[in-house]
Amino acid sequence: NAGVTQTPKFQVLKTGQSMTLQCAQDMNHNSMYWYRQDPGMGLRLIYYSASEGTTDKGEVPNGYNVSRLNKREFSLRLESAAPSQTSVYFCASLDFGGQGLGMYGYTFGSGTRLTVV
């Protein structure tokens, strides 16, 4: 089925450990995004990649790095996990139509629930 695949679905880390969250989409979208969701705070943008080969900071980038490996894959890395990074992480992909047609095909993965102890 077409969509966005995130792995892993659940992860427990100890403070100071590192890990990479993987995201892949098969819809040939240009743009991919990483969000974190905390209770009562909606979804906050961590990093995004408007197109293959580019990445930009979002609202809350500190403590994270990203890699746009190719058009399909966009990974999020925590170099030294902290308890404040306990959250649910969502990856999304979408595209923008030409001539001002706007964004379309906005699709989210099922999320990664990360706990840092």
Place this chain on the structure above:
Amino acid sequence: GIQVEQSPPDLILQEGANSTLRCNFSDSVNNLQWFHQNPWGQLINLFYIPSGTKQNGRLSATTVATERYSLLYISSSQTTDSGVYFCAVCKVSYDKVIFGPGTSLSVIP
């Protein structure tokens, strides 16, 4: 950057009631989307609506871009409408997409 506000933050409805959710944004945008997050955490597209009005069954949305707000109407609410409703905006294509804090809706039988 763009600030997005949503109101009300929480809403409890009796099944069959109607409701209006509001999204305000601080700057002009070319893109606006409404999402529903169901109780299992899945995020589902509702409307792409940078301006004008759209309807899909019991749901409709209106965006007045010049006044920087959008409204989501839910009529004859059902328990399956429960969850959190988010609006998300993007100033220009290929820019960051920013979400509001959401409206948590509970529809009780």
